[in-house]
Amino acid sequence: MMMPKFVFLCxxxxxxxxxxxxxxxxxxxxxxxxxxxxAYVRNTWKSPPAGWxxxxxxxxxxxxxxxxxxxxxxxxxxxxxAREIATLVFPADGNxxxxxxxxxxxxxxxxxxxxxxxxxxxxxxxxYACHQMxxxxxxxxxxxxxxxxxxxxxxxxxxxxxxxxxxIFNAQSVLPCSxxxxxxxxxxxxxxxxxxxxxxxxxxxxxxxxx
Amino acid sequence: MRLLTVLGSLGFLLFATLSGLEAQxxxxxxxxxxxxxxxxISDPMANPAFLNVDRGEAxxxxxxxxxxxxxxxxxxxxxxxxxxxxxAKLPRYFADAxxxxxxxxxxxxxxxxxxxxxxxDIVRRRFSGPGVVSxxxxxxxxxANKSSGMKFAVSISSLKEREMLAVGEAxxxxxxxxxxxxxxxxxxxxxxxxxxQALPNLxxxxxxxxxxxxxxxxxxxSQSQMxxxxxxxxxxxxxxxxxxxxxASDGITALTLxxxxxxxxxxxxxxxxxx
Numbered sequence: 143m144m145m146p147k148f149v150f151l152c153x154x155x156x157x158x159x160x161x162x163x164x165x166x167x168x169x170x171x172x173x174x175x176x177x178x179x180x181a182y183v184r185n186t187w188k189s190p191p192a193g194w195x196x197x198x199x200x201x202x203x204x205x206x207x208x209x210x211x212x213x214x215x216x217x218x219x220x221x222x223x224a225r226e227i228a229t230l231v232f233p234a235d236g237n238x239x240x241x242x243x244x245x246x247x248x249x250x251x252x253x254x255x256x257x258x259x260x261x262x263x264x265x266x267x268x269x270y271a272c273h274q275m276x277x278x279x280x281x282x283x284x285x286x287x288x289x290x291x292x293x294x295x296x297x298x299x300x301x302x303x304x305x306x307x308x309x310i311f312n313a314q315s316v317l318p319c320s321x322x323x324x325x326x327x328x329x330x331x332x333x334x335x336x337x338x339x340x341x342x343x344x345x346x347x348x349x350x351x352x353x
Numbered sequence: 354m355r356l357l358t359v360l361g362s363l364g365f366l367l368f369a370t371l372s373g374l375e376a377q378x379x380x381x382x383x384x385x386x387x388x389x390x391x392x393x394i395s396d397p398m399a400n401p402a403f404l405n406v407d408r409g410e411a412x413x414x415x416x417x418x419x420x421x422x423x424x425x426x427x428x429x430x431x432x433x434x435x436x437x438x439x440x441a442k443l444p445r446y447f448a449d450a451x452x453x454x455x456x457x458x459x460x461x462x463x464x465x466x467x468x469x470x471x472x473x474d475i476v477r478r479r480f481s482g483p484g485v486v487s488x489x490x491x492x493x494x495x496x497a498n499k500s501s502g503m504k505f506a507v508s509i510s511s512l513k514e515r516e517m518l519a520v521g522e523a524x525x526x527x528x529x530x531x532x533x534x535x536x537x538x539x540x541x542x543x544x545x546x547x548x549x550q551a552l553p554n555l556x557x558x559x560x561x562x563x564x565x566x567x568x569x570x571x572x573x574x575s576q577s578q579m580x581x582x583x584x585x586x587x588x589x590x591x592x593x594x595x596x597x598x599x600x601a602s603d604g605i606t607a608l609t610l611x612x613x614x615x616x617x618x619x620x621x622x623x624x625x626x627x628x
């Protein structure tokens with residue numbers, strides 16, 4: 143009985159040793175530390191143009207979402223949600239609906255804010271890159287859910303329109319680490335543009351609600 | 354027969370409409386058309402990027418710099434002057450520089466250390482355009498073409514290569530700038546599209562990563578220029594609303610190593626031709 147037990151223990155010891163060597167020399171890389179990664183970032187963007195410095199640095203939400211690959215633990219999830227809700231600014235008169243026609247242009251436009259754009263290039267929301275919207279528009283992406291008949295499905299209710307405005311203003315106030323840009327919080331789109339996109343989703347006359 | 358086909362098609366269309374499949378059907382037809390276009394332009398005999406390969410070959414053997422020598426003694430990792438299969442193993446660690454380098458960093462290193470060539474103007478012409486010929490793009494096309502028909506096989510054996518790979522992976526998931534995008538935002542899932550353009554999932558090893566990495570450098574029909582992966586990553590950061598990354602910087606090398614690792618075992622067929 144002694145021999146098998148000895149062999150068993152040897153096997154465990156050998157296995158542990160192999161695993162240790164595997165960790166040290168194996169193909170599996172250790173995770174890079176935050177300091178290491180940020181040093182590479184500073185070295186790769188040595189002299190950003192004036193006004194663009196903040197684009198290189200991460201804010202706390204970006205940092206946590208990157209760290210947890212958009213699946214943050216419960217405490218971090220709650221912290222992001224609270225922080226992002228605090229950024230929400232609704233129109234002073236309470237009206238979240240602008241012009242659906244202007245909203246369609248925002249949804250279709252994918253330029254603005256790139257280093258190849260001029261400073262005064264009007265920024266678009268590029269919604270169609272990721273979402274289906276008006277059913278008649280066939281050139282749409284699938285990174286986000288379909289928004290076809292968005293307002294109609296929600297019976298054009300004003301509370302739903304307000305929720306959509308909030309989602310466009312800051313998607314992470316609804317879903318922490320959402321892939322969707324925080325258009326209002328980053329001041330990428332103006333309040334009027336966000337109202338126009340909300341109208342594109344909620345106006346009964348909008349092509350989004352008319353297949 | 355033809356009438357039957359037409360009737361059959363009409364019947365199918367009606368059925369498709371009734372079952373609410375019309376949009377899907379139209380999408381499939383559009384994707385087939387895009388695929389047909391891709392096949393049509395993918396003709397190596399008509400690919401202008403082979404002009405870049407030829408220019409690169411001439412540059413490789415031209416004596417330049419204050420030392421008046423060619424690049425023929427440049428060691429791309431497989432030994433001085435050995436070109437076959439070198440691109441398939443880049444980025445890699447170079448003991449003489451004590452750094453992990455990608456193809457552009459290594460070419461610049463050889464120009465500076467071997468030829469003592471002033472590279473300011475060469476870097477200024479890093480990307481070709483109307484009236485601008487890029488020595489570096491041409492050289493990359495020439496060197497990469499010498500690995501065409503081979504498979505990617507990067508080595509992650511040294512400490513510095515492991516660090517570079519780990520940083521590359523972290524950069525792939527790093528969200529930043531005014532749209533909160535990371536590489537993974539667009540390239541982290543299977544079967545996604547941006548508008549009608551299919552997006553390869555580069556977050557895992559496999560065919561999409563292999564086909565992506567194995568087809569750069571490529572002639573971009575839409576840009577009328579040959580482009581390298583260095584330019585593709587620069588363009589990705591442009592779309593992500595980041596400032597332009599520095600040319601031949603370590604962040605780009607780290608990402609390239611990570612992506613090449615995901616493409617391990619994939620066939621290299623370059624220069625290719627794309628939309």
